[in-house]
Amino acid sequence: MEQLIGLIFIAVLATFAGAELIGKIPPQLHTPLMSGSNAISGITIVGALLAVGASGDDKLLAILGFCAIVFGTINVVGGYLVTDRMLKMFKKKGSK
Amino acid sequence: MNSNFILISYIVSAILFILGIKRLGKVNTARQGNFLSAVGMLIAIIATLFKMDAIPLEWVIGGIALGTLIGAITAIRVAMTSMPEMVAIFNGFGGGASALVASAELFKYLNGKEVYLAELTKNNSDLTTTMITIVLSVIIGSLTFTGSFIAWGKLQGKISGQPITYPGQNIINLLILVGVIIAAYFFVMNPENMTAFYVIVGIGLLLGVLSVIPIGGADMPVVISLLNSYSGIAAAATGFVLGNQALIVSGALVGASGIFLTNIMCKGMNRSLANVLFSAFGKVDATKTSPKSAEEISIKEMSAENAAYTMQSAESVIIVPGYGMAVAQAQHEVRKLADELEKGGVNVKFAVHPVAGRMPGHMNVLLAEANISYDKLFDMDEINDDFAGTDVALIIGANDVVNPAARHDESSPIYGMPILNVDYAKTTFVLKRSMNPGFAGISNELFGYENNYMVFGDAKATVSQFVETLKEEA
Numbered sequence: 001m002e003q004l005i006g007l008i009f010i011a012v013l014a015t016f017a018g019a020e021l022i023g024k025i026p027p028q029l030h031t032p033l034m035s036g037s038n039a040i041s042g043i044t045i046v047g048a049l050l051a052v053g054a055s056g057d058d059k060l061l062a063i064l065g066f067c068a069i070v071f072g073t074i075n076v077v078g079g080y081l082v083t084d085r086m087l088k089m090f091k092k093k094g095s096k
Numbered sequence: 097m098n099s100n101f102i103l104i105s106y107i108v109s110a111i112l113f114i115l116g117i118k119r120l121g122k123v124n125t126a127r128q129g130n131f132l133s134a135v136g137m138l139i140a141i142i143a144t145l146f147k148m149d150a151i152p153l154e155w156v157i158g159g160i161a162l163g164t165l166i167g168a169i170t171a172i173r174v175a176m177t178s179m180p181e182m183v184a185i186f187n188g189f190g191g192g193a194s195a196l197v198a199s200a201e202l203f204k205y206l207n208g209k210e211v212y213l214a215e216l217t218k219n220n221s222d223l224t225t226t227m228i229t230i231v232l233s234v235i236i237g238s239l240t241f242t243g244s245f246i247a248w249g250k251l252q253g254k255i256s257g258q259p260i261t262y263p264g265q266n267i268i269n270l271l272i273l274v275g276v277i278i279a280a281y282f283f284v285m286n287p288e289n290m291t292a293f294y295v296i297v298g299i300g301l302l303l304g305v306l307s308v309i310p311i312g313g314a315d316m317p318v319v320i321s322l323l324n325s326y327s328g329i330a331a332a333a334t335g336f337v338l339g340n341q342a343l344i345v346s347g348a349l350v351g352a353s354g355i356f357l358t359n360i361m362c363k364g365m366n367r368s369l370a371n372v373l374f375s376a377f378g379k380v381d382a383t384k385t386s387p388k389s390a391e392e393i394s395i396k397e398m399s400a401e402n403a404a405y406t407m408q409s410a411e412s413v414i415i416v417p418g419y420g421m422a423v424a425q426a427q428h429e430v431r432k433l434a435d436e437l438e439k440g441g442v443n444v445k446f447a448v449h450p451v452a453g454r455m456p457g458h459m460n461v462l463l464a465e466a467n468i469s470y471d472k473l474f475d476m477d478e479i480n481d482d483f484a485g486t487d488v489a490l491i492i493g494a495n496d497v498v499n500p501a502a503r504h505d506e507s508s509p510i511y512g513m514p515i516l517n518v519d520y521a522k523t524t525f526v527l528k529r530s531m532n533p534g535f536a537g538i539s540n541e542l543f544g545y546e547n548n549y550m551v552f553g554d555a556k557a558t559v560s561q562f563v564e565t566l567k568e569e570a
Contacts, residue, residue, distance in 0.1 A: 003220040014345040018352030025121040028460030035183045036120050036130050037353050040113055041190045041327040043346040046144045047197035047334050052155045053148030064200040066155045071193035073163020078186045080134045081171035087127040089464035
């Protein structure tokens with residue numbers, strides 16, 4: 001129970017932080033922002049690594065974890081690259 | 097390695113994520129912000145590798161290599177116009193990964209109950225909490241997975257962009273929801289009940305499909321933003337399953353920021369989120385269509401040449417881009433047009449509606465790709481008063497966001513949506529392929545207005561014809 005409450009505590013704080021971060025963002029950055037925060041949700045790859053690490057000899061666990069690693073990596077790598085591609089284009093004329 | 101060291105690394109990651117999102121919010125620092133956030137991710141991954149008791153290299157390296165390959169190739173090759181779909185797909189994979197991790201945790205328990213329970217006790221946790229969070233993670237993760245693919249299909253035109261509805265839809269959805277609650281109850285009471293678990297997975301996948309198909313293609317940006325938030329929540333739920341702080345903090349950050357972004361997008365259309373999700377918007381209902389259908393509106397046509405002359409002699413031109421410009425890949429031609437007009441002393445501005453395109457900011461990305469300086473781009477609120485003093489409003493592939501019916505026609509599905517007041521300009525040109533209604537499936541009364549002229553044809557071809565004409569004259 002103690003652990004659960006501790007975890008809820010940080011979840012609540014992070015939720016407020018996330019909400020605060022959004023209020024002040026110009027519309028033209030909404031797409032990159034969505035894409036960039038989407039890459040962050042790929043953090044679940046950390047869980048996937050742990051799942052594979054704990055799989056031992058169990059093939060089913062290893063396969064589930066492996067798929068999760070692939071999915072998570074697609075999310076992370078694709079997300080950051082696509083965001084960077086979009087942001088590269090935002091520059092003032094002449095400042096090339 | 098020392099577990100405190102790993103926790104400290106997670107804190108550093110969390111700080112980098114927060115700073116990253118914050119910097120993503122300003123044009124000058126956005127790219128750096130994205131980089132910071134990527135560094136945070138790298139730190140979290142490396143710290144986790146130290147946390148693992150054993151690293152089965154073939155699975156870890158193989159998985160990361162395969163994921164990197166797929167992610168990088170698609171991210172580099174995708175056209176800027178398909179960006180929203182791409183984000184949806186990446187997001188779907190993230191949700192799927194969370195569901196897989198939570199499922200793996202269940203199998204880990206089933207394989208060695210004593211060990212697992214002892215570990216839970218050591219961490220001051222209990223089995224019921226773990227199973228409840230597994231259920232949440234699996235449902236939200238699977239829903240995100242299938243929902244994202246449906247959203248992708250709708251934007252790609254692989255699935256009808258029209259809302260798909262059937263009789264008794266709400267009752268069926270309600271029954272499914274009740275079903276998943278019952279299954280979840282049986283599963284949490286007895287985690288060995290695999291039937292209940294598979295029912296939960298199945299319903300999660302089904303919910304993603306059923307909740308997205310009744311939503312019209314024009315609302316997909318809102319759906320993608322919401323699904324983005326869900327994948328964050330799924331990651332946070334998985335964090336609770338594993339007792340992992342990095343997942344909880346990052347997931348909650350994304351979940352909360354995603355909901356807020358979704359809300360901002362809904363406000364841009366003057367609608368509530370509930371209205372977007374449940375009203376099957378854009379379904380053209382014979383009894384509700386506005387009195388003037390496309391056939392009844394009498395329109396005036398103008399050739400591209402004459403339209404170009406009109407713009408050349410204008411003092412000010414406001415260009416209103418929409419998804420049609422994206423589809424025709426006309427953004428580079430549009431930049432040439434703006435350059436030519438400016439050379440001739442015409443004042444050129446761009447008006448970007450918050451929901452123009454398929455995502456907020458979609459038009460800004462495309463125009464930026466074409467090297468149009470962002471200080472020429474204006475938000476709806478900044479520019480709406482300027483239309484009255486403008487000679488020409490040039491509408492390129494935009495439709496619903498300039499439909500004056502939104503202001504006065506209560507029977508119109510878009511009634512109440514803030515629009516760009518293009519009809520206040522002296523002349524409007526609408527570049528359009530044909531007289532088909534817009535993405536929301538409703539006809540546009542602007543086309544029949546006294547001061548409006550239609551210029552038919554492919555947007556890219558028409559705009560390059562403008563450019564040719566202007567060059568010859570100059």
